[in-house]
Amino acid sequence: MTVETAPNESANRERIEQRILNAAEQIFSLHGYRGASLQAIADKAELPKANILYYMGSKQALYVRLLNRMMRRWNAVLENITPESDPGEVLSDFIRTKIVLGQRYPDGSKLFAAEILAGAPFLDEYLAGELRDWVTSRAAIIRQWSLQGKMDDVDPRWLIFLIWSATQHYTEYSAQITRVLGRDALNEEDLASITQFLEHVILKGCGISPLASSQASSAAN
Amino acid sequence: MTVETAPNESANRERIEQRILNAAEQIFSLHGYRGASLQAIADKAELPKANILYYMGSKQALYVRLLNRMMRRWNAVLENITPESDPGEVLSDFIRTKIVLGQRYPDGSKLFAAEILAGAPFLDEYLAGELRDWVTSRAAIIRQWSLQGKMDDVDPRWLIFLIWSATQHYTEYSAQITRVLGRDALNEEDLASITQFLEHVILKGCGISPLASSQASSAAN
DNA sequence: AACCATATTGACCGATCGGTCAGAACAATC
DNA sequence: GATTGTTCTGACCGATCGGTCAATATGGTT
Numbered sequence: 001m002t003v004e005t006a007p008n009e010s011a012n013r014e015r016i017e018q019r020i021l022n023a024a025e026q027i028f029s030l031h032g033y034r035g036a037s038l039q040a041i042a043d044k045a046e047l048p049k050a051n052i053l054y055y056m057g058s059k060q061a062l063y064v065r066l067l068n069r070m071m072r073r074w075n076a077v078l079e080n081i082t083p084e085s086d087p088g089e090v091l092s093d094f095i096r097t098k099i100v101l102g103q104r105y106p107d108g109s110k111l112f113a114a115e116i117l118a119g120a121p122f123l124d125e126y127l128a129g130e131l132r133d134w135v136t137s138r139a140a141i142i143r144q145w146s147l148q149g150k151m152d153d154v155d156p157r158w159l160i161f162l163i164w165s166a167t168q169h170y171t172e173y174s175a176q177i178t179r180v181l182g183r184d185a186l187n188e189e190d191l192a193s194i195t196q197f198l199e200h201v202i203l204k205g206c207g208i209s210p211l212a213s214s215q216a217s218s219a220a221n
Numbered sequence: 222m223t224v225e226t227a228p229n230e231s232a233n234r235e236r237i238e239q240r241i242l243n244a245a246e247q248i249f250s251l252h253g254y255r256g257a258s259l260q261a262i263a264d265k266a267e268l269p270k271a272n273i274l275y276y277m278g279s280k281q282a283l284y285v286r287l288l289n290r291m292m293r294r295w296n297a298v299l300e301n302i303t304p305e306s307d308p309g310e311v312l313s314d315f316i317r318t319k320i321v322l323g324q325r326y327p328d329g330s331k332l333f334a335a336e337i338l339a340g341a342p343f344l345d346e347y348l349a350g351e352l353r354d355w356v357t358s359r360a361a362i363i364r365q366w367s368l369q370g371k372m373d374d375v376d377p378r379w380l381i382f383l384i385w386s387a388t389q390h391y392t393e394y395s396a397q398i399t400r401v402l403g404r405d406a407l408n409e410e411d412l413a414s415i416t417q418f419l420e421h422v423i424l425k426g427c428g429i430s431p432l433a434s435s436q437a438s439s440a441a442n
Numbered sequence: 443a444a445c446c447a448t449a450t451t452g453a454c455c456g457a458t459c460g461g462t463c464a465g466a467a468c469a470a471t472c
Numbered sequence: 473g474a475t476t477g478t479t480c481t482g483a484c485c486g487a488t489c490g491g492t493c494a495a496t497a498t499g500g501t502t
Contacts, residue, residue, distance in 0.1 A: 013479090030339050035256030038460065048481050050462090059460060110338050113393075117331050117338070118251050120396040127400035135401050158418040161398065165390030166383050172334075175341040177382065179348035180356050197379040204373075205426030231448090259490065269451050271492090276449095280490060449498070459488065468479070 017055055020045050022107075024052075025066050029110035032118055033063055067115065067122055070108040071130075073101065078134075083144040087151050088208045092199050094163055099195050102171030109171045135160055152207035159206065166198055238276055241266050243328075245273075246287050250331035253339055254284055285343055288336065291329040292347060294322065299355075304365040308372050309429045313420050315384055320416050323392030330392045356381055373428035380427065387419055 023045035027036045038059055042049040056062035077097050081090050102109050115123055135157060142156035170177060170186065178185055186194075203210075244266035248257045259280055263270040277283035298318050302311050323330050336344055356378060363377035391398060391407065399406055407415075424431075 010478095031255045032253045032335070032338075033256070034252045035254070035339075037458080039458080049460090050481050051479090053461065054480070114253070114335070114338055116394050116397045117253075117335055118256075118396075120400065123397075124400065127397055128403065131397075132401045132403065152421070154418055154422065155414060157402070158415055159422075161390060161394075162387050162419070162422065165386045165394070169382060169386030173337050173382075173386070175339075176337045176344075176348055176352075179341065179345065180353045181378070182349065182353065193376060194379055197375055198383070200373070201375065201380075201383065201426030202422060203426075204428070205422030205424075207425070234449090237449095258488080260488080270490090271451055272449085274491065275451090443502100445500100445502080447498100447500090450496080451493105452495090453493090455490105455492075457489075459486100462485075463481105463483090465482100466480080468477105470476090470478100472473100472475080 013055075016047075016051075020047065020052055020055055020062070021066060021069065024056075024062055025107040025111055028063060028066060029107040029114060032114040033059075033122075034118075064122055066108070066111060067126075070105065070112055071126060073105055073108065077101070078138055081138060081141055083141050083148075085141075087142075087145045087206070088203055088210070091163070091203060091206070091208065095167060095198050095202065096195055098163065098167035099170065099191060099198075102168055103191065106171050106174065109168060113168070113172045150208070154206055159202075163198075163202065166202070170194060234276075237268075237272075241268070241273055241276055241283070242287060242290065245277075245283055246328040246332055249284060249287060250328040250335065253335040254280075254343075255339075287329070287332060288343055288347075291326065291333055292351075294326055294329065298322070299359055302359060302362055304362050304369070306362075308363070308366045308427070309424055309431075312384070312424060312427070312429065316388060316419050316423065317416055319384065319388035320391065320412060320419075323389055324412065327392050327395065330389060334389070334393045371429070375427055380423075384419075384423065387423070391415060 020041070024036075024041045027041045027044060030036070031040075036059075038052050039049050041062075042052050045052070052062070056065070078090070078094055115121075120127060138160060139156035142151075142159065145151050146153045146156075170191075174186070241262070245257075245262045248262045248265060251257070257280075259270050259273050262283075263273050266273070273283070277286070299311070299315055336342075341348060359381060360377035363372075363380065366372050367374045367377075391412075395407070
């Protein structure tokens with residue numbers, strides 16, 4: 001085969017790489033970039049250490065790949081938001097989506113948190129580029145909602161940060177929360193309760209009138 | 222002198238220990254327990270590595286001492302809260318105090334965050350003991366406020382977690398926030414704006430009527 | 443000056459770090 | 473069955489890890 005980086009270069013390789021990535025995500029999320037060791041990742045993946053380097057090249061390349069994978073997972077959030085959208089619907093959806101993402105990718109979320117704590121040395125471009133643009137454009141639309149009288153005149157950037165922090169907290173601080181609550185983990189009921197609480201407080205706090213639609217539990221996408 | 226662990230055992234020793242503690246707090250906050258090296262701490266403190274161990278005994282002892290120091294700093298928060306208190310006043314004070322604490326001790330706050338991310342191996346007792354009691358007792362009072370009709374019937378534990386997350390975010394995610402905003406750091410004006418925003422959204426979101434006193438500029442309601 | 447507790451530090455220890463490499467094992471093609 | 477390219481891995485490398493220790497320096501008491 002003359003193929004080089006074909007998308008389907010051996011399904012076996014793909015499986016192994018995913019195994020390594022998942023193991024590495026877990027170790028990096030616990031101990032950060034410096035604190036994680038390739039040996040620990042290899043043990044978790046049940047592979048010799050040399051295999052990790054064979055497939056990933058270097059510790060840094062592996063780490064960066066994980067960061068990129070996690071960034072991609074966040075792409076869908078708040079995709080279709082317009083000045084004509086209903087603020088209550090959009091913000092509710094924002095909150096729910098972020099909670100779900102945190103639950104779906106707890107290790108990736110913690111990995112990101114650790115990277116930010118470390119001063120975000122590998123995320124500089126992303127934060128000051130892609131993410132800043134994301135925030136700026138969404139903030140502009142929220143600002144318009146305020147001008148249209150759909151909600152209070154709050155700083156949209158602080159609102160975005162509030163939703164980020166409030167939702168991420170339950171993933172990244174899970175160790176604290178479970179111990180304080182005296183539980184092993186948060187169950188579905190807890191998460192539904194938390195989501196509802198956050199929607200209630202944040203929407204009401206922004207002066208967004210109780211929405212007419214989107215009252216049901218959950219359905220399609 | 223027959224003194225052993227006198228409070229004033231050489232002011233010089235005290236000064237050196239503080240220098241080490243501050244240097245260590247910075248390094249640990251960036252890289253977590255495993256990721257931090259004694260050599261890096263020694264360099265930051267401008268002391269030989271052997272001195273760090275002479276004064277602190279071991280890496281773990283140094284780390285635990287830092288955790289305890291940070292826990293002590295949080296003791297004053299929400300100290301005097303009673304069922305008769307005004308929710309608006311108490312929660313406003315809570316928010317402001319936490320924001321100020323984060324600004325005063327950014328490294329300590331990040332250190333704590335890293336410890337939680339790592340699964341809180343050294344904080345198990347504290348979280349499941351002292352802190353759980355703290356949350357339980359405060360939650361009980363907030364619950365009473367709800368029953369008295371002073372505020373909406375929200376789960377007090379989620380409310381406490383919300384305030385924790387929202388306030389801590391600006392300290393622990395400072396790297397992300399400054400880059401997204403395109404700034405070097407948050408200034409006094411930003412912090413005042415953020416504090417006011419959080420008070421507005423959280424109090425209003427919990428159905429706490431605008432308090433008579435402590436009213437500033439602001440606008441929409 | 444003699445004494446002693448404390449402070450200071452370079453040199454060193456075994457273990458582990460990220461990374462390299464030669465060669466064995468394997469699979470597909472001719 | 474020989475050839476070829478990929479996968480796999482034990483052994484090894486220099487650097488750094490947390491920690492120990494002996495030797496020296498320092499400062500107060502007598």
